[in-house]
Amino acid sequence: MSKPRTAKAIVKNVLEQWDYFGGDDPAIPALWVKGSSPLFLVLGENAGGKSFFRRCISLEIRDRSGIKEVIHLSMEARTGATFMGAAKAFVYGDENSRSTGENSVNTISGAITTCRDRTHPHVLYWDEPDIGMSEGAAAGAGIAIAEFVADLPEHTKGVFITTHSRAMVEQLVDLKPHYLHLGTDPKLAPQTLQEWLEREVVPVSPDELKEASHARFRAIQKILNKVRASKRGAQV
Numbered sequence: 001m002s003k004p005r006t007a008k009a010i011v012k013n014v015l016e017q018w019d020y021f022g023g024d025d026p027a028i029p030a031l032w033v034k035g036s037s038p039l040f041l042v043l044g045e046n047a048g049g050k051s052f053f054r055r056c057i058s059l060e061i062r063d064r065s066g067i068k069e070v071i072h073l074s075m076e077a078r079t080g081a082t083f084m085g086a087a088k089a090f091v092y093g094d095e096n097s098r099s100t101g102e103n104s105v106n107t108i109s110g111a112i113t114t115c116r117d118r119t120h121p122h123v124l125y126w127d128e129p130d131i132g133m134s135e136g137a138a139a140g141a142g143i144a145i146a147e148f149v150a151d152l153p154e155h156t157k158g159v160f161i162t163t164h165s166r167a168m169v170e171q172l173v174d175l176k177p178h179y180l181h182l183g184t185d186p187k188l189a190p191q192t193l194q195e196w197l198e199r200e201v202v203p204v205s206p207d208e209l210k211e212a213s214h215a216r217f218r219a220i221q222k223i224l225n226k227v228r229a230s231k232r233g234a235q236v
Contacts, residue, residue, distance in 0.1 A: 004067045006157065008178070010061060010158070011180070013060060014056050015032060018056055020220060028048070028049035028052065028183060029182070030181070030182050031182075031186035032178065033179040039161070039172065040161070040180060041193065043162070043163070043180065046164075046213070047212040049220070054072070054160070054162065058072060068120040069120065069122040073107055073124075099132065100132025101137050103132070104132050108144065111124055112148045115153050122157065123156070124156060125159075126145075126160065126161045130167075139170065142170065146171050146174070149172075173193055179192065
């Protein structure tokens with residue numbers, strides 16, 4: 001069996017070879033400041049393309065990485081049809097009996113346990129694991145994640161986290177993670193993780209966020225249509 005590719009190599013291929021992130025006017029502008037740990041912090045404003053990036057990483061891993069599984073925990077899975085009924089409650093908790101923050105904490109703990117039990121190469125991708133958490137709870141979860149990454153199981157080949165929580169990120173800085181900022185011109189985005197932590201909060205109105213989301217969707221869809229057309233042409 002071939003040796004699994006590193007998470008760093010997977011990210012490099014997605015950012016350099018996938019049309020959504022390259023060119024003079026990319027659908028999803030990306031800044032990547034390389035770190036020295038297997039932890040990747042995927043940050044940026046709402047509607048920046050972070051969840052789409054997660055899907056690209058998952059597809060890249062599935063298609064040609066030698067890694068057997070992406071353990072994917074996100075709002076998409078939490079609210080969608082990935083799991084049904086009791087299975088969803090088992091992974092994400094029951095909102096009828098526990099607070100959202102407690103369910104999120106339990107999901108983080110469960111993912112760590114799952115990784116420690118796996119016997120095949122895998123990647124863990126947390127997409128906004130701090131949903132419903134107070135700053136104190138998010139900081140505590142960050143400490144738990146930092147301890148996990150510092151003693152990563154043999155078969156966990158990379159850990160990705162998308163979050164808007166400064167309290168969580170502050171606990172992860174000392175690990176020297178990779179820092180990715182998506183959705184903003186790389187020259188205008190915070191240039192380092194520390195700059196991201198210290199950035200000024202700029203209010204965004206609901207209408208502005210809605211328009212930004214629609215614009216990002218249109219830009220991604222335009223490239224997706226070209227990819228589909230190219231595949232149909234190759235089949236003719």
